[in-house]
Amino acid sequence: MIKPENLNSKLKKASYAVRGAIVDRAAQLETEGRKIVYCNIGNPQALKQKPLTFPRQVLSLVEYPELPDRPGIEKFYPADAIERARHILKCCPNGLGAYTHSAGMPFIRKAVAEFITRRDGIPASAENIFLTDGASKGVQAAMTLLTNNENDGFMIPIPQYPLYSATIALYGAKQVNYYLDEQNSWQLNEEELKKSYAAAVKKGINPVAIVVINPGNPTGAILSEENIKMVLRFAREHKLAVLADEVYQENVYAPGMKFISFAKVLHETGDIDTTLFSFHSVSKGFLGECGQRGGYMEVRNMPKEAYAELMKLQSIGLCSNSAGQIITYIMVEPPKEGEPSYPLYRQERDTILQNLKKKAEMLYGGINEIEGMKAGTPQGAMYAFVRFDLPEEPGRNISEMSEEERLAYESRRNMDYCMALLEETGICVVPGAGFGQIPGTFHFRTTFLPPMEDMAGLVEKIKAFNRKYTEMLKNRK
Numbered sequence: 447m448i449k450p451e452n453l454n455s456k457l458k459k460a461s462y463a464v465r466g467a468i469v470d471r472a473a474q475l476e477t478e479g480r481k482i483v484y485c486n487i488g489n490p491q492a493l494k495q496k497p498l499t500f501p502r503q504v505l506s507l508v509e510y511p512e513l514p515d516r517p518g519i520e521k522f523y524p525a526d527a528i529e530r531a532r533h534i535l536k537c538c539p540n541g542l543g544a545y546t547h548s549a550g551m552p553f554i555r556k557a558v559a560e561f562i563t564r565r566d567g568i569p570a571s572a573e574n575i576f577l578t579d580g581a582s583k584g585v586q587a588a589m590t591l592l593t594n595n596e597n598d599g600f601m602i603p604i605p606q607y608p609l610y611s612a613t614i615a616l617y618g619a620k621q622v623n624y625y626l627d628e629q630n631s632w633q634l635n636e637e638e639l640k641k642s643y644a645a646a647v648k649k650g651i652n653p654v655a656i657v658v659i660n661p662g663n664p665t666g667a668i669l670s671e672e673n674i675k676m677v678l679r680f681a682r683e684h685k686l687a688v689l690a691d692e693v694y695q696e697n698v699y700a701p702g703m704k705f706i707s708f709a710k711v712l713h714e715t716g717d718i719d720t721t722l723f724s725f726h727s728v729s730k731g732f733l734g735e736c737g738q739r740g741g742y743m744e745v746r747n748m749p750k751e752a753y754a755e756l757m758k759l760q761s762i763g764l765c766s767n768s769a770g771q772i773i774t775y776i777m778v779e780p781p782k783e784g785e786p787s788y789p790l791y792r793q794e795r796d797t798i799l800q801n802l803k804k805k806a807e808m809l810y811g812g813i814n815e816i817e818g819m820k821a822g823t824p825q826g827a828m829y830a831f832v833r834f835d836l837p838e839e840p841g842r843n844i845s846e847m848s849e850e851e852r853l854a855y856e857s858r859r860n861m862d863y864c865m866a867l868l869e870e871t872g873i874c875v876v877p878g879a880g881f882g883q884i885p886g887t888f889h890f891r892t893t894f895l896p897p898m899e900d901m902a903g904l905v906e907k908i909k910a911f912n913r914k915y916t917e918m919l920k921n922r923k
C-alpha cells in the first residue's frame with residue numbers, strides 16, 4: 447500500500463479553503479437531518495438556480511445527434527435551438543465523443559474572439575483563444591507555463607480565491623501577497639504593490655506574474671479603469687505577466703459601475719510588451735453551469751515560442767471536455783433579438799441577475815446593521831467578505847506571540863467562529879483566513895446565492911448568533 451508520508455509534499459502543503467473541515471461537518475449535520483444553507487461556494491445550481499433553457503436544449507440535441515432530424519422534433523424544441531444544434535454538428539462532424547483540437551473547436555475559438563471584439567471594441571484572434579475545463583484549468587495552464595524554478599513568485603491579492611495559493615503551493619512556486627485596500631472598497635494600491643514586490647525581491651524571490659481578480663472573489667470589488675491602468679503600468683515596469691481572472695464579468699450590481707476588461711485597457715494603452723492571460727467561465731454570471739466545466743483563456747503579447755509551449759501543454763491533456771466547449775459557445779453566442787428563443791433567454795437571464803442584485807443588497811444591508819460587523823457596499827461577483835470583531839480571549843497576549851503563533855491563533859479563532867455559526871444556525875461560510883486577511887482582523891466569506899426565501903432569515907440568524915457568541919467570549923473567565 448502507498449504510504450502517506452511518501453506522497454507529494456507540495457500537494458500536502460496546498461490547501462483549498464472553500465471545501466474542508468467546515469463543509470465536511472455541514473455534510474455530516476445534513477445526514478443527521480439538519481437543514482444546511484450552503485453559503486461556502488459560488489455554485490449557483492446547487493442552491494436551486496435553474497439552468498437556462500436554451501443552452502441545455504442545444505446541448506441535449508448535439509449530445510444525441512439523431513435528434514435534430516427526427517420527424518416532429520420541432521414540437522419539443524424551438525426552431526433556433528434545432529438550427530443551432532445542426533450548425534454545431536456541421537462544424538464538429540465527429541460529434542462530442544471525439545477529442546477536439548487541444549485548444550478547443552476552431553469555430554468556438556472564433557466565436558470567443560468575436561465576443562471579445564463585440565464586448566470591448568478591440569481586435570481579438572481565434573488563435574489566441576484556448577478553451578478550458580472551467581477557468582481553473584486555464585489559470586493552472588498559465589501558472590505551469592510561467593513557473594520555471596522554485597524562486598519564481600506570483601503576486602496574488604489578499605484576500606484571494608484559494609485556487610491561486612493552492613496552485614502556487616502545488617507547483618512549488620512562491621506566493622507573494624499584496625493586500626487589497628479594504629478602506630477603499632478593496633481596490634489595488636500602487637504603494638502596496640511596490641512594497642510587496644520589493645519585500646519579495648529582498649527575500650530572493652523572482653516575481654514573474656501578478657494575479658488580479660475582477661470583479662473580486664471574495665471581495666466583490668469592481669476595479670476602475672484607473673486601477674487597471676495602474677496594474678498594467680506596474681506589470682510593464684517590473685516585467686510581470688498579468689493573469690486577469692474575469693469570471694464574474696456579468697455579475698455587476700452597483701449603479702454606475704461597469705466591468706472593464708484588462709484586454710481592452712491593454713489594447714488601448716498600446717502596450718505590446720506585457721503578456722496578458724485573461725480567463726472567463728460558464729460557471730458564474732447568470733449561466734451558473736459550474737458542473738459543465740467550460741471556459742476560455744485569451745492570451746495577448748505572447749512570443750511565438752511561449753505560444754508553442756502553451757499549445758504543447760494543452761495537448762498533453764488532449765483537450766477540454768466537449769460539452770463544456772458547447773456551453774462556452776452558447777455563452778459567447780447567445781440567442782439574438784428576433785430569434786424564437788430570445789424572449790425566454792432574456793427573461794431567464796434578467797431574472798437571475800435581478801435576483802442576485804436584490805439578494806446582494808439584502809445581505810450587505812443586513813450585515814452592515816449588525817453591531818461589530820461590516821460588509822461595505824455590494825458591487826459585483828457572488829460574495830460578501832464580512833469583517834467582524836472578536837473580543838480578546840482572557841489570558842492571551844498577542845504581543846508576546848511570534849508572527850507564526852499569532853497567525854495560527856487567529857486562524858483558529860476565525861475557524862471556531864465559523865464552525866460555531868454552522869453548529870448553531872446551519873449556515874455554512876468560509877473563514878477569512880482561507881482567503882487571507884490582514885493580521886488582527888477577522889472575516890468570513892458568504893455567498894448571496896441561497897434562494898430569496900432563505901436570505902432574510904440568514905441575516906437574522908447571523909445577527910442572533912454573533913450577539914450570543916461575542917457575549918460568550920466576553921464572559922469567559
Ligand SMILES: Cc1ncc(COP(=O)(O)O)c(C=O)c1O
Nearest residue numbers: 488580581582607663727729741
Ligand atoms: C475568482 C475565481 N476564479 C476561478 C474560479 C473557478 O471557476 P471555474 O468553475 O470556471 O473553474 C472561481 C470559482 O469560484 C472563482 O471564484
